[in-house]
Amino acid sequence: MILSEKHQMMRNLFRQFAETEFTSELLDELEETGEFNRAMHDKMAQYGFHGVKIPVEYGGQGGDSLAYVLMIEEFARVSPVLSIYANTSNSLGSGPLLFCGTEEQKQKYLVPVAKGEKILVFALTEPGAGSDAGGTLTTAVEDGDYFVLNGRKTFISGAPFADYAVIYARTDPSQKGSKGISMFLVDMKLPGVSCGKPEHKMGIIGYPTSDIILEDVRVHKSDLLGPLHKGFATAMKTLDGGRLGMAAQALGIAQGCLDESIRYAKERKQFGKPIAKFQAISFMIADMATEIEAARQLIYSTAVRKDAGDPESSKLCAMCKLFAAEMGNRVAYKAVQIHGGYGYIKEYKVERFYRDARITSIYEGTSQVQQMVISGNLLK
Amino acid sequence: MKCIVCVKQVPDTSGKVAVKPDGTMDRSKMAAITNPDDLNAVEAALTLKDHQSDVKVVVVSMGPPPAARMLRELLAMGCDEAVLISGREFGGSDTFATSQILAAAIQHMGLERDDVIFCGRQAIDGDTAQVGPQIAEKLGIPQVTYAAEIQKTGDTLTVRRMLEDGYMTIQVQTPCLITCIKELNTPRYQTVRGILECDQKPYQVYDYETLKDEPLIEPDTIGLKGSPTNVYKSFSPPVKGAGQMLEGSGRETVDQLFGILAEKHII
The missing domain is CATH 1.10.540.10 (Acyl-CoA dehydrogenase/oxidase, N-terminal domain)
Incomplete structure (x- = not known):
């Protein structure tokens, strides 16, 4: 494109x-x-x-x-x-x-x-509801002009310093799975809202992630977001766009890995010549670049099709995330391999890229969830 | 008031300089960028605009049609209007002819009492630092070169010049011309909104027809014919070897340095 x-x-x-x-x-x-x-x-x-x-x-x-x-x-x-x-x-x-x-x-x-004056985070995942977001246990019970929220959200990126959170909570316990869930805009300073200890993560270090704990948090009805009991559909729609972004993140990581690998392969000499002269290395670089370009074209075209209202965009966003995240991990693996022992040392950029790449096939829907979305669309 | 900023699109000389067989620079093989000092001039004008709502920033460039891209980038940075001076008659101009044409273009748009012209100190492709001062001379207005700090109060500008051996602070009345150096400021980035909206801002092309009636424009003062200087040859200077840095201030470092110098038979 x-x-x-x-x-x-x-x-x-x-x-x-x-x-x-x-x-x-x-x-x-x-x-x-x-x-x-x-x-x-x-x-x-x-x-x-x-x-x-x-x-x-x-x-x-x-x-x-x-x-x-x-x-x-x-x-x-x-x-x-x-x-x-x-x-x-x-x-x-x-x-x-x-x-x-x-x-x-x-x-x-x-x-x-x-404008970046306030930070808003998205809180869907729970300790027992990861890929199965329909297993949400956080509850919101109506009480006059308020809803009273109780529960625990987990792995919430940005929670420790957020001003607001979009919290998903079950408002109709009689409905099972993804039904009966609503969205709330919760001010993180409200009484009863607290955060867990920031997690020690493998990568994406420098953007703390923690639990959000809700204990009898009174949220005004004006902060109910969207229709009552129908929050899950919005969550899924939001995740489509998020997946595109995370696919782009994996793409960027892969490109960073490729840039570093090319530079290193030209500089590093073994057996009397730069390692880029060896087919084992140059072919790895060729494969990395080809996969990166394939992901880029898929992501860019999906971005345009999504904005144009393409009815297939949900499936396409899942394809972007699946392909780019898996590709990003493969490319990061090869980048470390090309760097040899140095790639295992923290001073080298690819060491960090390798750890950062790992999450891309997990957050905002694992690769397996993307496969569920794609196959679900194809086999309806 | 108007801030007129003169800018130039230059080949990026931070990489290797491509040279044609005849010795002149092969611009088609090099990335085109906005001359770095000119970005400081743009930032100086935009800073004035930040503090004074009636300021209009007009960027002016003389160059071939592809320079339009650079002007759009400057509009996306926050400039209000852009003028591209482009025409075959202007091709081959040296600094004398270029300043003649730029001065004519400024006269054409009208230089008012409270206007300020900003230029970069010099362009990285020619490194002459002549165009700004020559424009001021041809317009008969005061000029202050090497501006490292600018303050404006009414129609007076207080400018701190950075010279090789010190600073000089002088005051100047508008209209005037200031040449800017990189120490003056850090140019801002464009914004996405600026990029999306830059096409809606006024953009004009001045060709020979537009400027031919200006008193400064004569067939023998513009283009190749009006240029007293010609480039004889350009080349990439030989690459210097990478230096070696020794850190520390103790005796050990000095010993190390002596060791290296002795090894190379320098001492």
């Missing part, structure tokens, strides 16, 4: 920003402290990156899905964790609000999120 001039300009902008601002000092600091870097969040806010895909009338930049995937790809190419900084607000955070928020909710929550 040939990018339009505007999308080329955007890609250049994202690339320039990432290459200039995501310094190795910053990346090392994130890795060492594991903490959220507010200054980088604010810098991204200054350029509207948190609202790239959010309409201008809600404080965003008015870009399309292709602009969003280009941003995630270019950011992840330099720093997979920093690509997440600009991701949530454009996908899982804003998605439910854009799909079914009232005008008042959009003004109250979406506008500050798009």
